[in-house]
Amino acid sequence: MLIRALRDEGVTTVFGYPGGAALHIYDAIFRQKDVKHILVRHEQAATHAADAYSRSTGDVGTVLVTSGPGATNAITGIATAYMDSIPMVVLSGQVVSERIGEDAFQETDMVGISRPIVKHSFMVRDARDIPEVIKKAYYIARTGRPGPVVIDIPKDITNPFDTYPYEYPEKVKIRSYTPATRGHAGQIKKAVQLMLESKRPVIYAGGGVVQGNGSELLTDIARKLNYPVTNTLMGLGCYPGSDRQFLGMLGMHGTYEANMAMHNADAILAVGARFDDRVTNAVNKFCPNAKIVHIDVDPASISKTVTADIPIVGAVDSVLSEMLALIGESEQKPDAAAIKNWWEQIDEWRDSHGLYTAPRYNTGGEKIMPQDVIKALHEVTGGDAYITSDVGQHQMFAAQYYLFDKPRRWINSGGLGTMGFGLPAALGVQMAHRDAVVACVTGEGSIQMCIEELATLTQYHLPVKIICLNNQALGMVRQWQDMQYDSRYSESLYEDSLPDFVKLMEAYGHVGMRVTQKDDLKAKMEECFAMKDRVVFMDIAVDTSEHVYPMQIAGASMRDMWVSKTERT
Amino acid sequence: MRRIISVLMENEPGSLSRVVGLFSQRGYNIESLTVAPTEDETLSRLTLTTIGDDHKIEQITKHLNKLIDVVKLVDLTEGAHIEREVMLIKVKAAGAQRAEIKRCVDIFRGQIVDVTASLYIIQITGTSDKLDAFLQAVGDASILEVVRSGVSGIARGEKVLSL
Numbered sequence: 132m133l134i135r136a137l138r139d140e141g142v143t144t145v146f147g148y149p150g151g152a153a154l155h156i157y158d159a160i161f162r163q164k165d166v167k168h169i170l171v172r173h174e175q176a177a178t179h180a181a182d183a184y185s186r187s188t189g190d191v192g193t194v195l196v197t198s199g200p201g202a203t204n205a206i207t208g209i210a211t212a213y214m215d216s217i218p219m220v221v222l223s224g225q226v227v228s229e230r231i232g233e234d235a236f237q238e239t240d241m242v243g244i245s246r247p248i249v250k251h252s253f254m255v256r257d258a259r260d261i262p263e264v265i266k267k268a269y270y271i272a273r274t275g276r277p278g279p280v281v282i283d284i285p286k287d288i289t290n291p292f293d294t295y296p297y298e299y300p301e302k303v304k305i306r307s308y309t310p311a312t313r314g315h316a317g318q319i320k321k322a323v324q325l326m327l328e329s330k331r332p333v334i335y336a337g338g339g340v341v342q343g344n345g346s347e348l349l350t351d352i353a354r355k356l357n358y359p360v361t362n363t364l365m366g367l368g369c370y371p372g373s374d375r376q377f378l379g380m381l382g383m384h385g386t387y388e389a390n391m392a393m394h395n396a397d398a399i400l401a402v403g404a405r406f407d408d409r410v411t412n413a414v415n416k417f418c419p420n421a422k423i424v425h426i427d428v429d430p431a432s433i434s435k436t437v438t439a440d441i442p443i444v445g446a447v448d449s450v451l452s453e454m455l456a457l458i459g460e461s462e463q464k465p466d467a468a469a470i471k472n473w474w475e476q477i478d479e480w481r482d483s484h485g486l487y488t489a490p491r492y493n494t495g496g497e498k499i500m501p502q503d504v505i506k507a508l509h510e511v512t513g514g515d516a517y518i519t520s521d522v523g524q525h526q527m528f529a530a531q532y533y534l535f536d537k538p539r540r541w542i543n544s545g546g547l548g549t550m551g552f553g554l555p556a557a558l559g560v561q562m563a564h565r566d567a568v569v570a571c572v573t574g575e576g577s578i579q580m581c582i583e584e585l586a587t588l589t590q591y592h593l594p595v596k597i598i599c600l601n602n603q604a605l606g607m608v609r610q611w612q613d614m615q616y617d618s619r620y621s622e623s624l625y626e627d628s629l630p631d632f633v634k635l636m637e638a639y640g641h642v643g644m645r646v647t648q649k650d651d652l653k654a655k656m657e658e659c660f661a662m663k664d665r666v667v668f669m670d671i672a673v674d675t676s677e678h679v680y681p682m683q684i685a686g687a688s689m690r691d692m693w694v695s696k697t698e699r700t
Numbered sequence: 701m702r703r704i705i706s707v708l709m710e711n712e713p714g715s716l717s718r719v720v721g722l723f724s725q726r727g728y729n730i731e732s733l734t735v736a737p738t739e740d741e742t743l744s745r746l747t748l749t750t751i752g753d754d755h756k757i758e759q760i761t762k763h764l765n766k767l768i769d770v771v772k773l774v775d776l777t778e779g780a781h782i783e784r785e786v787m788l789i790k791v792k793a794a795g796a797q798r799a800e801i802k803r804c805v806d807i808f809r810g811q812i813v814d815v816t817a818s819l820y821i822i823q824i825t826g827t828s829d830k831l832d833a834f835l836q837a838v839g840d841a842s843i844l845e846v847v848r849s850g851v852s853g854i855a856r857g858e859k860v861l862s863l
Contacts (some may be wrong), residue, residue, distance in 0.1 A: 242714060247725045251768040254714070271768060306863070307710055307771040431762035434755075 132258060132297055133222070133289055136265040138165040139299040142193050144184065144562055145169070146177040150197025151237060152224030155289035169562060169591060171555065172583035174201050178208020179552050179581070180559030182217050183542045187517055187560045189344065191272050192217070197224040199237030202283075203244065207549060209279045210248040214546025215365060216342060218277035220268050221245075225285040228256070241283045250278030258288045259295050266303045275310025276429035277342060311428050314445025314453065322400070322424040322441045323457045329398035329422075330469035331476075332358045335381065338365025338545065339403015339427060343447030346370070346538040349402060352455050356465050359477055361389040363404050364530055365545040372534030373514070378477065379486060382410040383683045384527045387484035387694060390683070392477055394690035396421045403427060403447045406437040407546075416688035426450050484681075484694050486531055491680065491695065498674040499649050501525065501600045505532035508570065508598055511656045516568040517542065517560045521553035521577030524606035527679040529572040551580030554597065558584055561593040568660065570596040575629055575670075576605045585639040588666045596659055597668040602675045603629065610678045614693075632670040641666035702731070703757050704749050704776040704783055704853045707764060708861055711737050711744040715769040719746060722767065728752065728760055732785075732828075732850035743771065743863070749828075749851050772861060780856040786823065787831045788813075790845040791838055793820040801838065808834045819844065 133156055137145070146169045149157045160168050171177045174196045181192030192212075196205050202223040212219045226235040242252045251271050253264045268280040326332055340349050346369040353360045353376055360370040361381040370377055379386030381393055393399065399421045404410070406425075411417045414436050425432075425439035426447060433442040443450055482488055492502050505528050508516075518533055520526045520543040535541045542560055544552040557571040578599055588595055600606075608623040633643030642665050646655045652671070659667045681692040684699065693699045709715050716735060723730050728750060735746040750760060757775065764770050776783070793801050794817075801820060805812055810824035824834055828851060835843065855861070 243717070246718060246721050252714070305768065308768050429766070431759065431766055435759060 132261050132295065133265070133284070134159040134163060134166055135297060136262045136299055137193065138163070139262075140265055140269050142166055142191075145193045145195050146171055146180045146184070146559065147195030148174050148177055148197070148201060150199075150201045150224060152198035152226055152286045153195060153201070155286060155291055156195065156222070156224065156284070158291065159289075168195070169558075169587070171558070171587050173581065174204035175207050175551065176555035176558070176581050176584045176587070178205045178219070178221065179211065179549075179555035180562070181219055182208060182212045183519060183556035183559035184563045185217050185219055186542050186556075187539050188563045189539065191269050192219040192559070194219065194221040196221070197237065198226055198241070199239045201237075202239055202241040206244060206248070209245055209281070211544050211547045211549045211552060212279045213248040213250070215338060215544065216277050217279065218272040219279040220272050221279060221281045223281060223283050225254070225283045227287040228285040229287075231285065241281060245281045248279070249281050250276075252281040252283065254283045255285070255288050258290075258293055261288070262297065262299045263303070266300045267305060270303045271305070271308065275308075276432075311430070311444045312446050312449060314426065314443040314450035316453070318441055318443045319450060319453050320457060322426075322443060323454055323461065324463075325398055325422055325424060325441060326356070326358075326400055327458070327461060327463045327465055330466055331395060331397040331473045332356070332400065332470075333378075333392050333396040333398075334358050334360045334400045334402070335363070335393065335404055336360060336366045336369050336402045337363040337404025339447050340366055340369040341403075341538045343403055343428065345403065345447035345451045348448060348451035348455055352451060352458065355455070355458060357470055357474075358400075358465075359392055359474070361385070361393065363407070363410055363545070364543065366404065367530060367541045368535035368538040371536040373536055380530055381689070382407075383412070384531065384679050384681065385410075385683075386486050386531070387681050387692065388477055388480040390681070390689045390692060391480045393418055393421075394688055395476075399423050401425045401439075402451065405432045405435065408436070411437060412683045412689050412691070413686050418689065492677065493674075496674070497649060499646065499652055499671060501528045501602070501673045501677055502532050503649075503652065504598065504600055504671055504673060505529050505572070507653050507656045508572070509533050511653070511660050512568055512570065516540070516570050517564065519543065519553045519556035519560060519569070519571045521571075521573040521580075522548045522550045523574050523577060524602070524610065524677075524679050525572050525574045525577075525600040527607075528600070531679075533572075550577040553577060554581050554584045554595075557595040557597075558587055558593055561595050562591070568596070570598055572598050572600070574606060575599055575601040575603065575625070575632075585636070585641060585666070589640050592664070593666070594662075594664050595666055597666070599632065599668060599670050600673045601629075601632075601670050602673050602677070604675060606677075607679070613678065614682075632668055636666070636668045639666075641668060643668045643670065646671045701753065702749060702751050702777070704747060704781070704851055705761065705764070705773060706776050706853055706861055707746040707748070707773040708738070708771045708863075709744050709746060709767075710769040710771065711742055712769060715744065716746070718767050718769060719748075719764065722763055723750075726759070726763065728756065732848070734850040734852050740863070747850070747852050771863065774855065774859075774861050776853045776855055779859065781853050782856060783827055783851050783853040784825055785828050785831055785851050786825050786849040787834070788847045789822045789824070789835070789838070789843065791820055791822065791842045792818065792844060793842070794818045797842065801842065804834070804837050808837070810834065
């Protein structure tokens with residue numbers, strides 16, 4: 132009944148790992164062909180893979196795990212999806228109903244443990260409820276501000292010897308749940324007015340634009356107005372990264388021009404972004420002269436940290452299309468002279484400190500610079516690959532230097548910052564896009580957190596490319612220790628403990644490549660991506676002392692940044 | 701500022717833990733909490749009192765509204781309302797004290813609901829302030845045990861919190 136309901140919901144792929152309490156479900160999977168199950172090597176990876184499957188397609192990801200340790204192993208992945216508002220349904224087995232509460236073998240209170248990191252959860256108490264619960268779970272996960280939903284299923288509920296009439300509901304209505312759709316017309320009008328009157332506007336767009344399928348509309352609006360656009364880490368790709376109007380990412384490791392433009396703006400159009408602490412720096416010094424329009428599907432995101440002057444609660448695509456229409460109809464046009472001046476100012480910032488006009492890092496040395504690796508990756512993949520990432524310096528370099536032109540191409544754990552995300556995420560993306568180029572940008576630290584998934588790649592013939600920026604240390608930790616702890620490298624160095632990644636890859640049946648010479652980088656990268664049907668791991672020895680810049684100075688405003696090891700604003 | 705938030709929610713297992721969990725997770729305080737099914741047994745009515753500035757209360761109500769099980773809610777302190785709390789209190793009542801306490805109960809319009817030779821059990825209803833005042837009037841020395849129900853409330857006039 133459960134698998135039939137999944138099929139009727141349109142689920143084609145489930146990532147999971149079997150175990151006692153889920154065995155009835157696994158037997159049902161064996162006896163059908165519509166729902167394909169991907170056997171991962173650790174439940175955390177199942178959640179990351181399903182999460183990335185969703186990020187890259189827009190569909191709801193599905194996970195199936197057993198009770199107890201299966202459920203608890205899934206927690207990190209659920210929290211990751213929750214923080215980034217990713218629609219996902221996690222089915223967890225549970226001990227039989229009458230054993231619940233008795234500390235039975237492999238029992239854990241999954242609904243309780245997951246409660247703070249799910250959008251909603253269900254415990255199925257009657258097998259007859261299965262179709263309705265499945266329908267509701269997918270509806271809740273997908274609509275409004277998306278998020279993970281847990282369904283905990285005691286083993287007796289899926290007993291194949293109990294049979295019931297089955298009917299999959301066509302529609303679902305939940306009286307206590309009415310996600311926002313259209314924005315308030317009056318507010319939208321006011322917002323358009325404010326933006327048209329602005330002399331120093333910035334469009335600040337986040338993951339909500341990607342999730343809410345608003346990228347094209349946002350791009351149309353920005354182009355029509357000739358306004359600058361900056362993206363959050365989660366928003367990258369929702370506006371073409373190689374476009375002239377794009378300022379790059381903003382925030383802690385945002386570009387100089389994006390942070391300066393934000394600080395000096397007189398009007399900010401925030402769309403599907405949540406004024407995260409990694410964006411705003413000190414909230415009381417944030418954008419002192421700007422009026423703020425904030426469009427978000429989640430009312431609780433509005434005025435949570437930064438007060439919005441014009442709040443608009445609504446689905447991003449609906450609100451943006453209304454705005455676009457109003458801008459088209461409006462007799463008022465942007466102040467061309469003021470916007471020209473504003474662009475001159477922005478171009479000045481760009482030329483003096485921007486990341487893209489001239490290299491801002493040491494290009495003359497012998498060592499391979501991590502920035503150059505990302506640039507080479509961009510070049511070799513034509514800027515059109517799906518890039519997943521782990522967490523740390525490599526993540527920031529990828530965000531800064533791989534200029535994403537399309538949404539859903541940049542797959543990373545932004546909110547929770549989960550090391551170990553990248554490899555299983557690449558697995559999930561490649562499952563969804565079998566013919567696409569998928570690369571995981573990682574570090575020698577992060578990759579070791581879910582490295583067991585190399586075996587899953589073998590099993591399902593998923594030719595993921597792994598680009599490892601090996602600096603022999605937890606680079607971001609070391610950067611902070613350099614900057615704030617007088618270079619006392621407490622527990623951030625690997626010394627001689629790193630594995631031989633080339634041999635490790637060979638053990639899994641993959642290809643390992645080591646790159647140590649700067650001059651070899653491009654050719655090796657091309658060689659790597661030419662092996663279209665193989666998993667290739669590039670272990671690239673990068674400059675171990677490099678830092679990510681710009682870096683905002685804690686407790687200050689957006690414009691206060693270190694732009695190199697010695698130079699600050 | 702003290703607020704009374706009244707929540708209508710699905711009467712399902714786990715609903716209450718979601719509300720309580722939200723408060724601890726986001727660092728909000730619950731001063732008091734009462735919950736019971738309504739005349740429609742699929743719904744529960746939960747009343748809680750909390751303390752916070754306008755920004756905090758706005759966040760609390762937004763996050764409560766986001767919970768799937770929450771159907772509707774109202775901040776009763778935004779308008780005219782009636783609030784009540786019931787207190788049962790066991791006090792020493794012997795000798796000269798006995799009459800004094802009886803007088804005090806009458807002044808506060810409470811009722812003595814159980815009696816032994818040496819103690820009274822008193823029931824008293826009113827706003828939280830009134831109950832506090834009664835406790836002060838009786839004095840710590842006499843009090844053996846206090847049970848308070850937490851605040852319940854309802855809006856005055858035409859305003860109704862229902863489906």
